[in-house]
Amino acid sequence: MKGYLVLENGDQFEGNWVGQIPAEPLEGEVVFFTGMTGYQEVLTDPSFKGQIVVFTYPLIGNYGINEIDFESVIPHVSGVIVSECSLESHHYEAVSTFSAYLQKWNIPLLANVDTRAVVKRIRTTGVMGGQMVVDPEQATLDHYTPIEEKMLTNGVSTTKIETYGTGLYHVVLIDFGYKKSIVTSLSHVGCKVTVVPYNTSYETIKSLKPDGIMLSNGPGDPMQLTFYLPVIKKLALKYPILAICLGHQLLGLAFGANTKKLKFGHRGANQPVIDLVKKKVFMTSQNHTFIVDDSSLTGTGFSATYLNVNDKSVEGMTHESLPIISVQFHPEAHPGPSDSSWLFTDFVSLMNSVRREKVYA
Numbered sequence: 001m002k003g004y005l006v007l008e009n010g011d012q013f014e015g016n017w018v019g020q021i022p023a024e025p026l027e028g029e030v031v032f033f034t035g036m037t038g039y040q041e042v043l044t045d046p047s048f049k050g051q052i053v054v055f056t057y058p059l060i061g062n063y064g065i066n067e068i069d070f071e072s073v074i075p076h077v078s079g080v081i082v083s084e085c086s087l088e089s090h091h092y093e094a095v096s097t098f099s100a101y102l103q104k105w106n107i108p109l110l111a112n113v114d115t116r117a118v119v120k121r122i123r124t125t126g127v128m129g130g131q132m133v134v135d136p137e138q139a140t141l142d143h144y145t146p147i148e149e150k151m152l153t154n155g156v157s158t159t160k161i162e163t164y165g166t167g168l169y170h171v172v173l174i175d176f177g178y179k180k181s182i183v184t185s186l187s188h189v190g191c192k193v194t195v196v197p198y199n200t201s202y203e204t205i206k207s208l209k210p211d212g213i214m215l216s217n218g219p220g221d222p223m224q225l226t227f228y229l230p231v232i233k234k235l236a237l238k239y240p241i242l243a244i245c246l247g248h249q250l251l252g253l254a255f256g257a258n259t260k261k262l263k264f265g266h267r268g269a270n271q272p273v274i275d276l277v278k279k280k281v282f283m284t285s286q287n288h289t290f291i292v293d294d295s296s297l298t299g300t301g302f303s304a305t306y307l308n309v310n311d312k313s314v315e316g317m318t319h320e321s322l323p324i325i326s327v328q329f330h331p332e333a334h335p336g337p338s339d340s341s342w343l344f345t346d347f348v349s350l351m352n353s354v355r356r357e358k359v360y361a
């Protein structure tokens, strides 16, 4: 049966429903992901909440869904648009097909769409709202609420405090919608991780006696979380910090910088980043539309030490005196290259040096 993606500007793209047919128009911010693989991680990364994801790779679903690559226990994307959808899984670890998984969670999937045309449109016009509909006449985009006005964090953050693993260093991870791989990466470098809700007080975090704080990734506009910026700043003045993606944007805001929206964002597994200190380029996994505005860093104590090679946008920053690692890209990868996984070891070194200072002071 035919279905349509209707963009905010009225453009329509035809496809065929696979599985679930939405009874009501299904709304979301339409973004595109350029990785050749990694669709399972994308579906379950909480940062995609509120978004309709267009996969640019022409064949999606061929290795199915496995038990290993989930980034959270449930999927978070609002809807999925693909060119060709493989209805079979050709991988020995597959436990479900791509389409059956989406159907199980009532997530609409539109296939046989000219995804190249959708992407070209978004690249020209910028990220837009859109609806997946049975009939284009049904589209009601005049009521579309932009993602900047949506509070998405409370729908993805944990409500209880939970500790994972054991280790020499105790990291408190503030959950704005964290990916499971971040906890895995921290455990690999010897950390015990306690995940806390996104609105946990400074006193509660302090009482957990952390060696360091991890500010996680997450969906939406960081400006929705301004109530929490004073806590972030207070933590950053006391503890070593590792901040990833949304966490990095929040850290910038907490120190007085601004964030802004890119035209269509970076979502994929091959985004080149240059480390301006080491003068090295590495490939990174990315998923974001917002960035810290370089021109607003003056006077914050931070400088942009990583840039995206394609558009020179800020991909990470270093503080002049505080032990902080703050990156816009995803060193935990999943999907994508783990070229920057050393950042987790660097974080452990920061925690170690702060501890030594305390012991020997």
Ligand SMILES: NC(=O)CC[C@H](N)C(=O)O
Residues within 6 Å of the ligand: 047, 216, 217, 218, 219, 220, 221, 222, 244, 245, 246, 247, 287, 288, 289, 290, 291
């Ligand atoms: N992966 C993330 O943390 C995404 C951050 C933010 N939601 C953005 O789009 O920029």
